[in-house]
Amino acid sequence: MTTAPPDADLLGPGAVENPYPLLAALREHDPVHWSERYRSWFLTRYDDVDAALRDPRFSSDRIAPYRRARLERDDADPAVRAAFGVLEDWMVFKDPPDHTRLRKLLSRAFTPRAVERVRPRVAELVEELLSEIAPRGHADLVGDFAYPLTASVVAELLGVPRADRDVFKDWSDAIAGLVFGGMGDPQRHSAGAAGMAELTAYLTELVARHEREPADDLLTALIQARDAGDTLTHDEVVSTGVLLLFAGHETTTNLIGNGLLALLRHPGVPATADGLVEEVLRYDGPAKTIARLMATDVEVRGRMLRRGDRVFLCPSAANRDPAVFDDPDRFDPGRATGRQLGFGVGLHYCLGAPLARLEGSVAIPAAVRRLQGMALADEPLRWHPVLLSRGLVRLPVTFRSL
Ligand code: HEM
Known part of the structure; x- marks a missing residue:
């Protein structure tokens, strides 16, 4: 493709499966692209995405304005309003000073030590899951492996009892509709709101239990997090718990799924x-785009982004910018990737990056080692049709059964 279509659609035919040709055309020909369809800007060049992620004029505070504009009307669904109330407490949707306070308190609880503590459990869980799969000769490595692994790890980290883990999948899927699907689809909103209500009720009860009986886990550390008179309110502890469960598991599932697929498509690359x-x-990477709302008018490459405009910053395009990465469409673990933007950059840089790296680096090679002769099953791959994230619905594979 040599030119960018005037209404490039990242969710259009072919682009969900492979967004990279479209992203390359935008990056080359229309790097500050206005999409009438999404009524949003798309920024695709590395320098622009990197600069915008570090620029406070590109605001993260995008839930409160939506709630004020859309959910405070009398006819708004109270469950959807309540769900957005939880999202509004997520640090990822806040600007300083609220963001600074929440991030500092969570960083106190979510330490490298807390991550190290789950390391042996990650390896154990990986082996447990692979032992179940290995005799079968075929599996869906998203549903049977990546998803249950990442859900268990984050649940374990927080201190969610084992017996309760299965229910998270449904709640988390529903919330994914709320966070990723959005774009004003009322159906997704009401399903998401129901999932959010159940998860919030569950966590409220769990927080109360941890208050009575402190344990050596992240939820207890969150309850106890204090900083010069600042503490997390009860609602903030619950809402941060929801954020961690959600952020910790959808994204890491996609890292493992996309990583295994890349290896299957590049048989010469060792796991x-x-x-x-x-x-x-x-x-x-799992972060196809990162959304921001303009806090003020800003000119980028001669185009005026107006206060209140929505902007999608595309790490998926920036990470393949030939100005930064040689031969960017080649999958090459030997290259220098120090500047990749897959975890974002700046104030909101992913707090879970060490945990995600740990899970990916244990799970991906273990699956390749245990499931010998792994190959893609003979069925079309389906990707989640969403703007914000990049992940497979299923990764069906076959291998020699042991
Ligand atoms: C491969 C897996 C992951 C990817 C690709 C990823 C990606 C990202 C990105 C791009 C951001 C920045 C969002 C923004 O600038 O608006 C972010 C923020 C965040 N991530 Fe991750 N993430 C991953 C795994 C995790 C895990 C395992 C956890 C926790 C258990 C986590 C927790 C968070 C939190 C709390 C934030 C908000 C930080 C802030 O606003 O200051 N993430 N992540």
């Missing part, structure tokens, strides 16, 4: 290669 996870984050 044990140093730099594998970083290259997956660059080449086909």
Whole structure:
């Protein structure tokens, strides 16, 4: 493709499966693209995405304005209003000073030590899941492996009892509709709101239990997080718990799924290669776009982004910008990927990056080692049709049954 279509659609035919040709055309010919369809800007060049992520004029506070505009009307669904109330407490949707306070308190609880503590459990869970799968000769590595693994790890980290873990999948799927699907689809909103209500009720009860009986886990650390008179309110603890469960597991599932697919499509690349996870984050990372709302008018490359405009910053395009990465469409774990933007950059840089890296670097090579002769099953791959994230619905594979 040599030119960018005037109404490029990242969710159009072919683009959900492979967005990269369209992103390349935008990056080259229309790097500050206005989409009438999404009534939003799309920024695709590395320098622009990197600069915008570090620029406070590109605001993260995008839930409160939506709630004020759409959900405070009398006819708004109270469940949807309540769900957006929880999202509004997520640090990822806040600007300073609220963001600074929430991030500092969570960083106190979510330490490298807390991540290290789950390391042996990650390896154990990986082996448990692979032992169930290995005799079968075929599996869906998203549904049977990546999803249950990442859900268990984050639940374990927080201190959610084992017996309760299965229910998270449904709630988390519903919330994904709310966070990723959005775009004003009322059906997704009401399903998401129901999932959010159940998860919030569950966590409220769990927080109360942890208050009575403190344990050596992240939820207890969150309850106890204090900083010069600042503490997290009860609602903020619950809402941060929801954020961690959600952020910790949808994205990491996609890292593992996209990573295994990249290896299946590049049989010469060893799964044990140093730099594998970083290259997956660059080449086909889970964060397709990151949304911002303009806090003020800003001119970028001669185009005026107006206060209140929505902007999608595209790490998926920036990470393949030939101005920064040589031969960017080649999957090569040996390359220097230090500047990849798959975890964002700046104030909101992913707090879970060490945990995601740990899970990816244990799970991906273990699956390749245990499931010998792994190959893609003979059925078309389906990707989630959403703007914000890049992940497979299923990854069906076959292998020699042991
Ligand atoms: C490969 C997996 C992951 C990817 C690709 C990813 C990606 C991202 C990105 C792009 C952001 C920045 C969003 C923005 O600027 O608006 C972010 C923020 C965040 N992520 Fe992750 N993430 C992953 C895994 C995790 C895990 C495992 C956790 C926790 C258990 C986590 C927790 C968070 C939190 C709390 C934030 C908000 C930070 C803030 O607003 O200051 N993420 N993530």
